[in-house]
Each structure stands twice: as C-alpha cells, then as structure tokens.
Amino acid sequence: MKSKRRRKLSGKVIAAICTAAVAAVLLAAILITNIFIPIKYFTAYCVKRNPNSKGVMRVGFIDVGFGDSTLVELPDGKTVLIDGGDGAYGNNLNLLAYLNAAGVDTIDYLICTSVKKEHCGGLADIIKYKEVGFAYIPYCLNTRITAEYHAFISQLNKRNISYGYACAGEGIIDGKGSYFLTFLSPTDYQNPQSQYYAMNSDPTAANIDGASVVCWLEYAGVCFALTSDIRADGLKRIVGEYRACAALGQPYSMFRGKSVNLENCTVVTAPCHAGANGTYAPWYDLTKPEQAVISVGKNYSDYPSLKALSDICNYCQPLYTMYDGNITISVNGDGYAVTKSK
Numbered sequence: 001m002k003s004k005r006r007r008k009l010s011g012k013v014i015a016a017i018c019t020a021a022v023a024a025v026l027l028a029a030i031l032i033t034n035i036f037i038p039i040k041y042f043t044a045y046c047v048k049r050n051p052n053s054k055g056v057m058r059v060g061f062i063d064v065g066f067g068d069s070t071l072v073e074l075p076d077g078k079t080v081l082i083d084g085g086d087g088a089y090g091n092n093l094n095l096l097a098y099l100n101a102a103g104v105d106t107i108d109y110l111i112c113t114s115v116k117k118e119h120c121g122g123l124a125d126i127i128k129y130k131e132v133g134f135a136y137i138p139y140c141l142n143t144r145i146t147a148e149y150h151a152f153i154s155q156l157n158k159r160n161i162s163y164g165y166a167c168a169g170e171g172i173i174d175g176k177g178s179y180f181l182t183f184l185s186p187t188d189y190q191n192p193q194s195q196y197y198a199m200n201s202d203p204t205a206a207n208i209d210g211a212s213v214v215c216w217l218e219y220a221g222v223c224f225a226l227t228s229d230i231r232a233d234g235l236k237r238i239v240g241e242y243r244a245c246a247a248l249g250q251p252y253s254m255f256r257g258k259s260v261n262l263e264n265c266t267v268v269t270a271p272c273h274a275g276a277n278g279t280y281a282p283w284y285d286l287t288k289p290e291q292a293v294i295s296v297g298k299n300y301s302d303y304p305s306l307k308a309l310s311d312i313c314n315y316c317q318p319l320y321t322m323y324d325g326n327i328t329i330s331v332n333g334d335g336y337a338v339t340k341s342k
Contacts, residue, residue, distance in 0.1 A: 038129055040089070044096035051103035052077075057179060057219045057331040059267075062098050063321040063341070064091040065297030066273060067118035070226060071098060072181070075219060076174050078108040080181065082215065082226060087121030087148055095122055098326055099130065109172055110135040110161075112152065113213035113228035115199075118273075121148040124155040135163035136170070138211060139189035139196040145203055165189050165196075166213040171255050179219035182255040184238055185230060186211050195234070209272065210234055216253070216260045222331045223264050225287060227271040227278075235271065235280040238262075242286070266336070267291040267329060270312060274304030281311045291338065292318040293327055 037045050052058050058073040064085025072080040081099075085091040099107075110132045112120050135156060143153045156163060164170070167189055171182030186195035199211040212228035227235070242262050245252040251259030265287035272278025273296040292312045296303045304318070312318050319327050325341035 041093055041096050041129070044093050045100055047097050047101045049103050050101055055332060057222075058102070059217070059224060059329045059331070060098060060102070061269070061293045061295060061319075061321060061327040061329075062095050063325050064088075064095055064122065064295070065322075066303070067091065067121065067297070068113070068228065068269070068273075068295050069095055069122065070269075071102065071104070072217060073102060073104075074174070074179055076179075078174075079104050079106070080109040080111060080172065081107045081126070082111045083113055083119040083228075084122030084126050086118045087125065092122045092125050094326070095126065096129065099126075104130070106131040106133065108133040111166060111213065111215065112137045112149075113166070113215070113226075114138065114211070115140050115145045115149040115208060116229060117146055117148045119228065120146070120152045124148070124151040127152075127155055127159055127161065132159070132161045135161055136166040136183075136213070137163050138213065139165040139167070139186075139194075139200075140211075141200045142203070145208075167194075167196075168253065169255055171215075173256050173258065177256075177258065179217075180255060180258045181215060181217045182253060182258070182260065183213055184216055184225075184253055184260065185214040185234060206231065209278075212271075214238065218258075218260075219331050220333050221264075222266045222336050223261075224267045224269075224329075225262070225265050225289075226269050228269075229273075229278065230271050231277050232280040235278075235283040239280070239282050239286055262286050263288070265289055267293065270294045270304065270308055270318065274308035274312070274318070275302065276305035276307045279305065279308035279311045281314075284311045284315055288315050290316055291329070292316050293321070294318050295321045298322050 052073040055075050057075045060071040062069040067085035068083040069085045070082040107130050144150045166183050168187050173180040189196040195211040198207045209229045209231045212230045215226040217224040242252045253260040268289040274294045294304050328339045330337050
C-alpha cells in the first residue's frame, strides 16, 4: 500500500514539475518576444506584408478615429509618417498594423503637425517600436502644452532622434527632384509675425490651430495638400499669398528650385476633420480637388460639418476614414488609384 501511494504522489509531483516547466518556457518566450514585438500590439505584427513597388508613391490615410495619421511611401523607398492619431489603443494598433503591412521598420522622416492630442497622441508609442531618421516638429516652447505632446517630445529625446522645426520653405526632396514635400505654413519661427509666435505667447485653441503644419506633396504631376487643423483664416492667408505671387508673376513657396502651384492640386485633406471652423470656400475654388479625404471618427455629431461638406462637394465626393477605413492613394507615371480597406 505504501509503495503504491509513493508512486501516486510521485506522479503528482512530476505533473506539477511539468506544468511549472511549461509555464516557465511560455513566460520566457513572452519576455523574449516582447523584446522584439510588443505583446500588447502582437496582432499588429501578424499581418500580410505588401511592400511598395519601386517608382510608385503610396499615400496612406490611416483610420485612427478622430485624428490624423498619414504614411507616405516615397518612390525611392524612403518613408514619411505624418502624425500618429490620438494614442488610443485601438488606433495605435491599426497604425502599427498598417506600418507593418507596408514593411516599414524605419521611418525616414517623422512630421508632427500639431501639439493637439489627435495628431501627436500616438507618436510616443510608435517611436518606441520604429526607428526614426529625422523629425520635423512644431516650434513650441512649452512642451507641456498638452500631455500627449510632452510624452512625444520626451520619447523623442529619450531615443536621441534628431529634429528640426516645420516652417514654410523647409521640407524633403530627392536628389533628382522627382518628388518633394514642403511646408506651406507656419512661417519661420524666428519671425515675430509667425503663427508659432502667436501660439507660444497666447496658446488659445485658435492660435494652436493656427500653428498647424500644412504640407504640400508632389510626385509625377499628382499633388496633395495636407492641411492638419488649420482654420479658415489660415487658409485665407495661404490663398492670399498665392494670388499675390501670381499677380506679380512670381513663384509661390519656393523650395530648392521647386515651386507650389495650388491650382494643380489633386488631393486635399479637409482641415479640422471637416469642422465648420476649418472650411473656406475660396480654398476649394482655387485648388479644385479631384479627391478629398476626411479623417474623422464616429460619435462626433459636428464632424463633418454641413458647411465643409458643401464646400467640398462642389468639386468632389469626399472619402471618409470612418466609413472607408484606411484609404491608400497610389501614384505612378500614369496617374493615381484609390483603394479602401472597408
């Protein structure tokens, strides 16, 4: 009897040892995996890769709810990430999944267009898991202007990522000049009339929006105006500056030998997520876009506004991230194509 009992107890001990060993192996596997892949975003790494083709530029407007995030895959293989949404878990998950599906492990250029949560909120987490070559950021003296912006700047410094300030006349261009990205606004941060000066001296909601970075992207005759959260008065200023240059026969917004022709615009993003304070009819009358993208989430009854939709629909039917999901526009020498994830 005693012998059988000993054998029975030994079996229990062996089972316990095996269970503990399996648990230890699983724990070790999780810890090792977490070094390379964040466990909380594990599903974002279980995606089918669809890398870009050489000579093609892909511009992906990523569904990050009520926020902005755009991935530009340049025709020479470099990448630009503009904004990172609000930082909500589901939005970060979708953003990381989009980057991974595109095969993006290194972001050559990171552009933060606003200190507001819905633009910079996800960037702190993203740059934990992706290499970044260089960043363009707002000129904001108070890095604690929003909690999300502070977290982003802290992570930027922790990762020792070099950065400069996004100002009109700065930007990115390839060696052959086949593509370029330049900033139309804000003006030079050293200028006391700059929108950055207004934001730093009086950080009201209007002044923060006024300091939003507006980008112009051009390749193979297809042009994108990416407007962030600039308001109607900012659009009015840009339109006025452009028309003043045209009246004098001068190029507008010169950048390394390239000028911006707003009348050649193909795609616009609706400013302020198509809110009423971010629409200006003469802007659309000038750009006459073929495509308009509205990056907005559900449960926001004032977005998109009827006024913004009225201005946009005079020229095109908008695309919505909340309905169409991730929106990708691929550009080659023959034109462009639009694909949606929903």
